[in-house]
Amino acid sequence: MEIFRLNRTEEHDNYAARFGASDGIILVFPLYTDAMPGIVMAFIEKLSPWIGRMKGKRLGFIIHSGFPEPAHSRYIQRYLEWLCSKFQAEYAGTCVMGGSEGLRYMNEGSMDNKRLLFNRLGHDFISRGRFSPDTLKRIAGKEKLPVAMRFWFRLTGFSNAYWDMLLKKNHAYDTRFARPYSVE
Amino acid sequence: MKRITIVNGIQEDVTGFEKSLDRMMERLRNRMVFECFRLREMNISYCCGCLGCWVKSPGKCLYKDDMVSILKSVIRSDLVILISPVVMGFVSPLIKKATDRFIPLIHPYITIVRGECHHKKRYGRYPYLGLVLVDKESDSMNDSELITAVYKRAALNLRSRLLFTVCSNGSTEGLEHEIDDF
Incomplete structure (x- = not known):
């Protein structure tokens, strides 16, 4: 192999x-x-x-x-x-x-x-x-998220906690909504 | 005027499509602004999946290569046209490489769209997508249905919509018809 x-x-x-x-x-x-x-x-x-x-x-x-x-x-x-x-x-x-x-x-x-x-x-x-x-x-x-879980995701932003943890670890949390490719 | 970004993933122009494209852009230049990128002549790295564009330098890819100019053009345009030959029943590696690198344009946060998880928008608005599949063999165009299904999904994940798929054996007639109404 x-x-x-x-x-x-x-x-x-x-x-x-x-x-x-x-x-x-x-x-x-x-x-x-x-x-x-x-x-x-x-x-x-x-x-x-x-x-x-x-x-x-x-x-x-x-x-x-x-x-x-x-x-x-x-x-x-x-x-x-x-x-x-x-x-x-x-x-x-x-x-x-x-x-x-x-x-x-x-x-x-x-x-x-x-x-x-x-x-x-x-x-x-x-x-x-x-x-x-x-x-x-x-x-x-499950092929798709159950309705209750979708509601829970939307309500709690559960998955976002994972991204927040990584953003904070990299000192990038404050700029998480940056739009660097916008043309002013 | 409408802004149109053309991302050309043709590896070798065996059908003469690019000459037709130049003529089409010339005809429409008084009504539309075009920015055209020929991927085979550009220095673009493969996305390595580090997710640095989400968690280290939000919205910005860590690679400093030619993709930056494409992303700036994409996010300010009204329509992005992806041009690709049919390669092994799918789009060219050049087009796939470029569209993989679109992810800094969206946010890592998840939201529910049509009952599914999708990423949140980073920017206020996103361009529509259009797909042109160029192949001298008309048989290859049977593959367009599978490719279209995947790129409809890719558009949804870019919080946009795939407006059309045009199959061409070298002519831009079908494409011109699509963007004429846009």
């Missing part, structure tokens, strides 16, 4: 060559403006020689987003399914996980359940060649 870090753009040609030589690939990226980051799109462009030549290979995707609802990632999921069909690879599924921005601040204990689910995801991929729908559902959680 190998991990290719796509932020190493100088390696994209090398990674693209090894993409087609792999039996199974999981492409992982954060959701940037509702799709893959530009750096991932630059890598996807390099994969054109593999169109129609990935028969028998398994291809899965993991998208994580700062927004809590997986619904935001479903639009680009449709593209990934289409891309997989262009390669003629076997679609292993798309795992969508919301609320990832705050993960780094979660304590080890509260991460246990997520870790367990991701271990299961990897196990499914290796043993069955695809992600289990049940695991995907458990990782994704």
Whole structure:
């Protein structure tokens, strides 16, 4: 098993060559403006020689987003399914996980359940060649925020406390509403 | 006069679209102000996701590259037209790289829009978006539906709206029709 870090753009040609030589690939990226980051799109462009030549290979995707609802990632999921069909690879599924921005601040204990689910995801991929729908559902959680939670978000500005904490830590809280690109 | 920012993500102009675009802008110059950015000739870094533009220097990207001039133009315009070839069924990496870098224009705070979490506005007003997909192969235009769906979402997250998607094999006729009514 190998991990290719796509932020190493100088390696994209090398990674693209090894993409087609792999039996199974999981492409992982954060959701940037509702799709893959530009750096991932630059890598996807390099994969054109593999169109129609990935028969028998398994291809899965993991998208994580700062927004809590997986619904935001479903639009680009449709593209990934289409891309997989262009390669003629076997679609292993798309795992969508919301609320990832705050993960780094979660304590080890509260991460246990997520870790367990991701271990299961990897196990499914290796043993069955695809992600289990049940695991995907458990990782994704509710597609949209329940009405009560939306009301609570709006009322309390709960998520803003996270941003305020980071802004204060960086001594940037007082300028948080700055509009530096306005033309006076 | 309406202000229009054109973000050109064409990597290699194989269809002659850019010449048509120049002629179109010339025709409309007495009614509209255009600012045109050719991404392939600009120094723009990939967004690294540091979120510094939200929590370290609010509203300002930490990279000091050519994206600054685009963001200034975008936020003062009425319409932003994104021009891209169809690459592997999606927009070009150049256009994706540029639109990733739009995030300093919005605020990290979350609000509920249409029952979903979205970011709050940083600025008082935002331009509409338009998308032009340029490809010499008309078959590629079947991909426009998927691309449009994603860019409608991107527009919503920019607290704006995607007004149109135009598919072109090199002509600006469809685009001119769209902006003529704008």
